[in-house]
Structures are given as C-alpha cells and as structure tokens.
Amino acid sequence: MASELPLTRKAAILPEEADLLRPPRLSRWFGEEQPIGAVVQFLLPALLFYAVFTTYPVVLTVWDSIFTVLPNRPTRFVGLANYATVLFQDDTFWHAVHNTLIWAVFGPAMEITLALLLALALYAGIPGSRIFRLLWFTPVLMSYVVVGVIWMWIYNYDWGVIDTLLRLVGLGSLARAWLGDPAVALPALIVVTTWMWTGFNMIVLLAAFHSLPGEVIEAAELDHCSWLQKLWFIMIPLLRPTIVNLFILSFVGKMKVFDLVWVTTRGGPLWATETVSTYVYKRAFDWSTFDLGYPSAIACIWFVIVLACVTVLSVIFRQRRKLEF
C-alpha cells in the first residue's frame, strides 16, 4: 500500500484538466498508477443496481415483446405480430398517443409561459418575493394522489370551487362535471399539471434571470430600450438554453404521465384522457388479458417515439441558436 502513495496522486487529476482527446496509453488505464481496485469498489454497487433493476428489465421487456407471455402457460413466440397489431390495428393506442402528445406539447408551453410571467413579476421587484417563491413551489411537493383528489373536488359538479364560482357570477350554464365531459376532461387535467409545475419552472427561470450579465442589460438601458424590447430582444434570447432545458424536461415528464390520470379519471370518459402509460398499465395489470408481451411491445414503441421526439426537439432548438449568432 505504502509504495502506491506517490503514484496514486496522478489519479486525482480532474477530468476537465485531462486531455481526453489524446489516444489513451494502455499503461495509464491498466498500469499500477490507477487504483482500479478503488474504482471498482466505488462503482460496483451502483452498476449492480443498474444491471439488475434497469438493464435486465429493459432487455427482458424487448425480449417479451416478441412473445405472448401468459401466467402458468408456456410463452409462445409470435415474432413481430405484437408490433404489427399495436401499429396498425390498435385504435386505442393511437388515441392514447394523440392525448399524450397534446399533453406533452401544451403542458410545457403553458407552464413555461406562465412561469416566465411570474418570474418577471418577481424580478421586477414585487415586495415579498421570497415568500411568494416558497408558496408557489408547494404544489410540486405533493404527490399526484393528493393533487388528483384535490382537483377532483375542485372540478366537482355539485360543490366544486369552479362550478360554485360560475354559478355565483351567473354563468351557471357553463358549469359542468369537468372530468366527466369528454370534451373538456383532457384540458382540465392539463390545467392540473400546469398548476403543479409552474412554480418549479418559475424558480429555475428566476435564478436564470438573476444570473443574467448585468452589463448587457445596462447597455440596453443606455440605448433606451423599453421594458418589452429588453425582455424580447435581450433577456429571452439569453435565457434560451434554460427555457429549452425546461421544455424538454417537462416534455419528457408529460410523456410519462400516469398517476394523475389513474387517480382522477382512469383514462375515461370515453378514452378522452387515456395516456400511453395508463393504457400500458391497463393492458398489463388491470384488464384480464394477462398477456405481458403485448404491453411490452407498446412500451418499446413508446420509448422509440419519446427518444425521437427529444432528439428532434434538441436538434431544432440547437440549430436555431447557431443561426442567431
């Protein structure tokens, strides 16, 4: 051990300092100067968890997707039949994809727009901004079960807050069972996720506002930029990377949405709020179809769609950024 001491010092070079572009010398990787034992010790538990509870399940899901997997019966190989059925015959799946995509586009857009306005209000110097910031963040801390139940009551036809208020101002004709009406159930749920996540986006944006370079904004003020011009031509472009990150983060989150739907509508009424996640859950565990192969195929297809969307989103935004400079 003692003889290793002076040598191991080299191991502590930070990755940034390391010239990663140079082709690695074998001795550097496998020679005694690298405390490989220590690295293995540190990394092994995490990799073990990763292998058993992430890699193995993913591989098994892909494998399952080309079989019919029924309990207490031998699995039957069906090839790509599951995929063909999902893609070409399963209307419910496409309905769920449609709903989820609407959610994943409008949800983030509403969240971030609202968050931007609120962050601006606090940035403009509303007194007590610290308190508002803390209060607005609270919805994120709640589980979807709590949020779902609360909003089921808010949307209640007989005594919910919204219908009560509508009747109070004489718009009783607009009152309805918001989650029971196929025409408005999905927008109603999108409002819930927006309510939940706006505070989170607001805090990130506010932090970004405060880290904007002061000299650029001062220069704009010297040029007699109006508030709106300053915001539109200087702040928003500078905030673009943050906004893009938040959008993608929120987009991915909405592509997974399950809990809220399951607590409130279970995909109803008439598939109006069915998302891919709830549909997979129903096919795998809720309906008495028992076949685990088919929902596995849906999961695989869905993963490809999510990956494609995220790639497209980041490519589009990055290209536009390049063009601007």
Place this chain on the structure above:
Amino acid sequence: MPWRRRIAQALLAPVVLLYTLATVGPFVWIVVLSLRITPDIFRNPYGAPVPAHWEKYAAAWFGSNYDVYFFNSLLVVGCAVAILTVVGAMAAHALARYRFIGNRFCYFLIFSTLIFPPQLIIIALYQILIEYGLFDTRIGLVLVYVSLNLPITVYILEGFFRRLPSDLYDAARMDGYSEMLVFWKVSFPIAWPAISATIILNTITLWNEFLFAIVLIADDSRRTLPIGILKFMGDQGNDVGMVATGLMISVVPVLLIYAFFSEKLIQGITAGAVK
C-alpha cells in the same frame, strides 16, 4: 422612474396575489375539510372548521389503517434513501475523481435512464420480482426505488464532486489515507451540502411515488401512503371529510420538511434543470 415602477408593481400585485391564492387555496381548503365531518361538508362545502374535529385524525390513524401505511412509507423511503445516499455518493465520487476506461460511458449509461418511460422496465420488473420472491415485499420495493432515483442522485453529486479542488485529495493521500478513507473523510463531509440536498429530494419524490408501488405491492398490510389513500378512496370515496384527513396525514411530513429545509429542497429539485 420610481413612479413608473410603482405603477408596474400596482398592476402586477393583483396577478401575483391571485396566483398565490390559486396555489395555496386548495391546501387551505383541504386543511379545513380535514377538520370537518362529511355531513357538515355537504351542507356547506366552504364553511369554517368550527368546531374542529381533531379526533378525525385519530380515527383515520387507527381506524382506517393509516398507521400501517405511514409506517410502511417511512420504512421503505428511509431504507431506500439511506442506500441511495451511500451508493450514489460512491459512484459519483468514482466518476468525478478517477480516470478510467468507460468513465464517460458509465456516466452516460446512468444518465440516459432519466428519459426512460417507466413502462419500459415496470412490466419486466414485475416478472423479475415474482421470479425472485421479492414481489409484494417491502425489500423489493426498496431495491426498485434505489435504482429509480440512482441516476438523478449520481447526476447531482457528480457535478458537485467534480468542482472540489484536487489538492484536497492529494493532501489526504499524502497523509496515507486509503481510497476508501479519502471518500469517507474528505469527499463525504465536504459534499454534505449537495448530499443533504439529494437526501431531501429523494425523500420527497419516493414518499410521493405511486406507479411502482401500485404495481409491485399487492397486500394491504404492505401498502405505502399514496396507495393506501387510493384504496380508501375506492372503499369510502364519498366520505370526503375522512379522505381529506387521510390526505393531510400524507402531506404533513412533506410540509414539515419543507418548513425546515425549503431552500435545500428547492436547490435539490431544481439542480437537475439548472446545470
């Protein structure tokens, strides 16, 4: 200039207050509902909690199995967070401090899971846990929870460990510390601000976790709080007052953590997005 600022503030204030009402109002309503009994609520849904029925908390706790759900949540989340912290910090330390083949590959591998739709693993996990006798056990759920939150933990901590000056480590090694000791005596204490942020973040997200708990736990005696509430909703959903009491039982710990560690928590939850 100052008067223009005044006007702007005067215009913004109602918007800000309205939004505050929209975010906090529902919680205030739930607190009020949790202290009222259902017949009263149906007579007037927006009445004040007078007299306050505090005994409902005891009734929910002992009569509706919430004590069991609460204890299960506490046990599962506590164990998962403890394992997560140690395993995640060690992995982050290795990825940030050592150069080895596949370092960035490991990092990318762990990081890429963040965009996985949970469906991609949950069906297979269900099969795997059944196969190894871990289905419907709290140990199984703990292990799954660790793997679920490992990516974000490693991601946050790796970013922090990376910024620590390497002189610190050199000094420790000169003093003859082994690699393991360097981690426990140098990295861990110095990174405590980041580690505590991940602890709080993981505690809250796992306390609220729903999908994996509903799939991997079947027996009522092993249900965690979110699933317990849903079961109560299914059985006695019309008992609005009692459901609200149940919601409060699951929310109070979160609000307590928030009251004491709000900045830390915000830091933890937003850490992934800011970088």
